[in-house]
Amino acid sequence: MTQPRNAVGVGHARVEGRLKVTGQAGYAADHNIDGMLHAVIVDATVGRGRITGIDATRAQAQPGVVAVISHLNATRLTYRENPNSNHPPGERLQALQDDRVRFFGQPVAVAVAATLQQAQHAASLVTVAYAAEQPALGLGEGTPNAAESYARGDTTGALAAADVRMTMAYAPARTHHNPMEPHATVAQWDGDRVTVWDKTQWINATQAELASVFDIPRAQVRVVNPYVGGAFGSALRPWPHVIIAALAARMTRRPVKLVLTRRQLYFGTGYRPAYDYRITLGADRRGRLTAMEHTIRAETSSYEDFREAVTAAGESLYSMPNVRIDYRSVALDVNTPIWKRGPGPATAAFAIEVALDELAHRVGVDPVELRLRNEPEKDEGSGLPFSTRRLRECLTTGAREIGWQRRARPGTRRDGDWLIGIGMAAGNYHTVSAPAQARVRLNADGTAFVETASSDMGPGTYTSMTQVAADALGLTLDTVQMRLGDSLYPPTPPHGGSMTMASIGTAVLNGSDTVRRQAIDLAVKDRNSPLYGTAPDKIVVRAGRLTVRDQPGRADTYERLLARNNRDHLEAVGSYTPNDAGQRFSMSAYAATFAEVAVDASLGLIRIRKLVGVYDAGRIVNPRLAESQAIGGMVGGIGAALLEHTVTDVRDGRIVNANLADYLVPVNADVPDLKAVYLNGEDPHMVSLGVKGLGEVVHVGVAPAIANAVFNATGRRVRSLPITVEALQ
Ligand code: MOS
Numbered sequence: 001m002t003q004p005r006n007a008v009g010v011g012h013a014r015v016e017g018r019l020k021v022t023g024q025a026g027y028a029a030d031h032n033i034d035g036m037l038h039a040v041i042v043d044a045t046v047g048r049g050r051i052t053g054i055d056a057t058r059a060q061a062q063p064g065v066v067a068v069i070s071h072l073n074a075t076r077l078t079y080r081e082n083p084n085s086n087h088p089p090g091e092r093l094q095a096l097q098d099d100r101v102r103f104f105g106q107p108v109a110v111a112v113a114a115t116l117q118q119a120q121h122a123a124s125l126v127t128v129a130y131a132a133e134q135p136a137l138g139l140g141e142g143t144p145n146a147a148e149s150y151a152r153g154d155t156t157g158a159l160a161a162a163d164v165r166m167t168m169a170y171a172p173a174r175t176h177h178n179p180m181e182p183h184a185t186v187a188q189w190d191g192d193r194v195t196v197w198d199k200t201q202w203i204n205a206t207q208a209e210l211a212s213v214f215d216i217p218r219a220q221v222r223v224v225n226p227y228v229g230g231a232f233g234s235a236l237r238p239w240p241h242v243i244i245a246a247l248a249a250r251m252t253r254r255p256v257k258l259v260l261t262r263r264q265l266y267f268g269t270g271y272r273p274a275y276d277y278r279i280t281l282g283a284d285r286r287g288r289l290t291a292m293e294h295t296i297r298a299e300t301s302s303y304e305d306f307r308e309a310v311t312a313a314g315e316s317l318y319s320m321p322n323v324r325i326d327y328r329s330v331a332l333d334v335n336t337p338i339w340k341r342g343p344g345p346a347t348a349a350f351a352i353e354v355a356l357d358e359l360a361h362r363v364g365v366d367p368v369e370l371r372l373r374n375e376p377e378k379d380e381g382s383g384l385p386f387s388t389r390r391l392r393e394c395l396t397t398g399a400r401e402i403g404w405q406r407r408a409r410p411g412t413r414r415d416g417d418w419l420i421g422i423g424m425a426a427g428n429y430h431t432v433s434a435p436a437q438a439r440v441r442l443n444a445d446g447t448a449f450v451e452t453a454s455s456d457m458g459p460g461t462y463t464s465m466t467q468v469a470a471d472a473l474g475l476t477l478d479t480v481q482m483r484l485g486d487s488l489y490p491p492t493p494p495h496g497g498s499m500t501m502a503s504i505g506t507a508v509l510n511g512s513d514t515v516r517r518q519a520i521d522l523a524v525k526d527r528n529s530p531l532y533g534t535a536p537d538k539i540v541v542r543a544g545r546l547t548v549r550d551q552p553g554r555a556d557t558y559e560r561l562l563a564r565n566n567r568d569h570l571e572a573v574g575s576y577t578p579n580d581a582g583q584r585f586s587m588s589a590y591a592a593t594f595a596e597v598a599v600d601a602s603l604g605l606i607r608i609r610k611l612v613g614v615y616d617a618g619r620i621v622n623p624r625l626a627e628s629q630a631i632g633g634m635v636g637g638i639g640a641a642l643l644e645h646t647v648t649d650v651r652d653g654r655i656v657n658a659n660l661a662d663y664l665v666p667v668n669a670d671v672p673d674l675k676a677v678y679l680n681g682e683d684p685h686m687v688s689l690g691v692k693g694l695g696e697v698v699h700v701g702v703a704p705a706i707a708n709a710v711f712n713a714t715g716r717r718v719r720s721l722p723i724t725v726e727a728l729q
Contacts, residue, residue: 003516003540007467007477008689011624015482016227016462025227029184031197033255036186037066038116039248040123041241041258042109043267044101047135047653048333051099051108051128059111059125064118066252068126069244070109071096075251077243082212086205086237086494088336090304095240096247101130102302103335104653105267107240112248112256135333135653139276142297142328150311152380153322158291162282164363170351171720172703173645174274174299176266177340178665181229183269185245188255194246195222201235202494203453207487209238210246226485228457228495232636233339234269235457236496241268266658270338271646273299273306277351282322287365289374291322294351300329301336309344309430313352315381316586317428318374323381333653339496341636342699345429350640350721353425353704357711361410367708368399371426379586387585387685388692390616391426394592397677398424398614402594411715418598420609421713427701431587431618431683431692433502433578437490440469440511441571442519446544446559448473449481450511451489454504459695460625461500465508467621468689472512474541490573498589498693501621503576505689511574516541518570523556528564530554581685589697590616593637593705599713604728606642606710611702612675618692619682630676630698637702638666642722 019025044051056068074096095107111122159165186197194214200206203223211218228235245258260268275298282291294314300306311325340346356374360367375392378385398404407422414420438452450469456462466482473480483489492504520539523531523546531539531546531554538548546556562570581587596610611634620626643664647657657663676698682690703721710728711717718727 003471003474004542005471007470008621011622012463012467012477013624014460014463015466027181027227027229028186028197028199028225029182029257029259031186033186033188036255036257037112037114037252038119039110039112039245039256039258040119041107041244041264042111042123042126042128043264044104044106044108046101046130046132047104049101049130049132051101052131053129054109055127056109059122062118062122062125064114065111065122066114067112067248068109068122069096069112069248069251071098074247077213077247078215080212080215082208084205085209085212086202088304088306093240093303095244103333104135107244107268110244110248112252137332137648137650137653139274139297139299139330142330145327145329148307148311148327150315150323150325155291155293155322155324158322159280159282159293162290163285164283164359165280166358166362167278167280168355168358168719170277170279170354172275172347172350173721174271175340175640175644176271176646176663177232177234178660178663179230179232179234182260182262182265183235183239183241184259185242186255186257187246187249189249192216193220195224196242196246197224198242199228199235200225200238201228201231201455201457201496203455203485203487204491205494206238206242213243214246221487223487224485225455228455231457232341233343233496236339236494239269262660263658266646266655267335270336272340273337275310275347279351279355281355281359283359283363285363287359287363287370287373289318289320292320294325296325297328297330299334299337300331301334302331304336305329306337308339310348312381312430313345313348313428316376316379317352317426319376319380320374341633342429342696345427345700349425349427349701350704353701354707354719357423357708358717367424368395368404371395382586384584384586387581387587388616388683389590390679391590391592393679394590394614394616395426398592398594398612401612401614401675401677402596402610404594407712410712415598417601419601419713420596420598421709421711422594422596423705423708423712424592424594425701425704425708427591427697428588429498429693429697429700431502431589432497432499434493434499435577436492436503436507437573437575438504438507438511439490439571439573440508440515441569442473442515442558444559444562444568446557447479448475449483450508451483452492452504452507453487453489454492454500455485455495457495459629460622461495464501464621464625465505468505468508469512472509473516474544476543479544498696501689501691502693505691506576507574509574509688510576511572514572514574515570518572519558519561520546522565523561526561526565529556529561531556585685587683587685587692589618589692589694591697591701593701595705595709597706597709597713599710599728604725606723608638608672608706610673612677613698614677614679615694615697616679617694617697619690620678620680621691626678626694627676629695631674633698634674634702635666635671636699638670638706640721641703641706645722
């Protein structure tokens with residue numbers, strides 16, 4: 001018999017919520033160790049060049065100062081090649097190992113002292129001399145990248161023959177993640193073993209990177225990170241400060257804490273890169289696409305070639321016979337970018353979805369209808385059938401929810417001083433999963449715990465995993481404890497890319513199923529069990545009680561069963577390995593976002609009045625957490641559309657708004673009525689849980705929906721992000 005599903009699908013509150021709101025959840029920087037030192041990074045004040053001298057004499061003479069470490073005195077590190085640490089192709093930034101400055105803000109020294117204040121003071125006294133060069137910063141022509149480029153059909157011919165042909169350039173800005181919790185590392189060595197308490201979305205990658213850099217076996221690196229205060233992708237790889245903290249601890253033979261300042265987060269961690277995105281599209285007079293050509297120029301660093309999935313949407317979101325995508329990497333004197341929420345598709349959707357809005361306007365077809373007319377029957381990029389694709393339903397549901405029929409011609413609807421507009425955009429995010437393991441243990445007292453290395457960066461993984469385990473074990477939620485964030489637990493993929501529930505969730509499910517079956521097996525073979533001799537598949541477990549269908553009198557409990565059999569626990573390690581569905585089907589989560597905006601006719605001020613997101617994300621494990629994810633994704637989209645922009649000084653690469661006063665993010669007053677609708681329904685090809693992932697897709701399409709609504713309100717087309725007051729002047 002299948003186990004009843006009591007917890008999965010229910011909107012339980014976060015199991016760790018109380019710990020978080022009462023300050024009992026310890027984040028990386030909250031960890032303290034007796035005798036621990038504090039480290040403060042000195043960062044480069046030029047954008048490119050060489051260090052010609054470092055004077056640490058005054059710094060070193062200050063009270064409490066233990067060391068000032070730079071390339072002049074740092075231990076040489078091995079930086080073995082390492083495929084498991086999640087760095088893009090390239091040489092990595094080997095901090096404090098040579099005299100080169102590769103970007104403004106690069107760590108060039110670290111002051112280590114007994115207190116934070118002493119370390120800050122010492123860092124301020126270190127003087128560094130440079131032979132500065134002019135950094136390369138503009139998005140120039142770049143280098144063609146054949147592996148990322150793509151072509152089908154005869155795009156040149158089709159564009160020449162198209163009834164309608166349009167060329168547009170789009171420029172989404174470089175943006176930073178700005179999580180509330182700063183990146184921080186506490187490092188402690190014990191001989192050749194190191195433990196780090198580190199803000200990370202990928203415990204096992206940080207473990208692998210430290211092993212590679214310090215040339216020790218992975219088993220000698222422990223990474224601990226039970227709570228993360230938001231990350232959005234910024235903690236998917238270990239940044240140089242993680243190595244610097246471990247290096248400082250090794251050299252001083254003391255535990256070391258290193259917390260990046262808010263300003264240092266802009267230089268010391270990655271960001272969503274800037275793109276220059278050129279689109280030429282060809283269509284017939286009814287808005288049916290015939291060809292699309294993209295030229296994408298993507299910002300990356302001089303030492304690593306960062307790439308993200310910006311081409312997939314062009315290949316397969318809409319039906320058309322001819323596509324050509326020319327991808328170019330532009331290596332600049334900047335820190336390496338990294339994935340940020342909805343990585344790839346979010347950027348691509350801004351270009352493609354605004355382009356489709358422009359086409360709809362040009363041919364006089366309703367934008368929702370235009371998308372329906374270009375809906376593909378299969379994935380035309382890979383040739384594969386869709387596992388499930390309910391984008392049509394997302395579009396029609398969203399149109400109904402926003403009141404799409406009220407939409408007027410651009411610039412014609414007013415409410416006092418305000419011009420009112422409605423716009424929409426579609427989007428997808430590819431469903432991915434990766435191998436994962438989880439240990440499940442049922443205790444003699446009838447409680448259970450589950451251990452798996454994954455972080456929970458905030459979406460509610462503690463809670464959703466507890467729900468999965470509770471159902472499979474036949475326990476109530478409060479008797480199952482989820483343990484996360486420790487490399488001593490079984491390994492997991494990154495907590496990102498919307499792959500957690502499919503990957504780790506399935507490992508938790510499999511491990512829990514195994515333990516329940518072990519218990520049932522024990523019961524049916526136990527002469528003293530009321531269930532003795534029963535066929536195992538007739539037994540279900542609820543709230544720790546094993547019962548036989550239609551025979552309510554015959555029951556055993558985990559507690560009695562384990563006691564009678566002298567077992568203090570039952571245990572199994574569940575594992576997940578992706579099946580071949582990803583080779584047989586095109587799998588994605590889909591979104592349609594609708595926005596209503598008001599634009600002050602004389603000032604250009606934009607206010608969002610309403611946002612509606614409709615999602616085809618497979619089974620929803622916890623509707624309350626899913627709602628929270630969607631709202632977060634929409635708020636992030638408001639930021640991308642109207643506010644967020646990392647501004648670089650073209651003279652030296654300095655980020656001029658590296659603080660939360662000048663780098664604008666949405667606040668409550670910027671956020672209107674938000675509505676998230678999930679088309680609940682499992683993807684039958686998506687392993688046991690039927691989930692397609694939802695953390696990323698909820699952000700994809702928000703910015704273009706708002707941009708298209710601004711056009712509908714004003715008749716003004718803005719092709720760069722963010723859309724500022726100035727852009728509407
Ligand atoms: Mo997500 S960009 O993988 O944190």
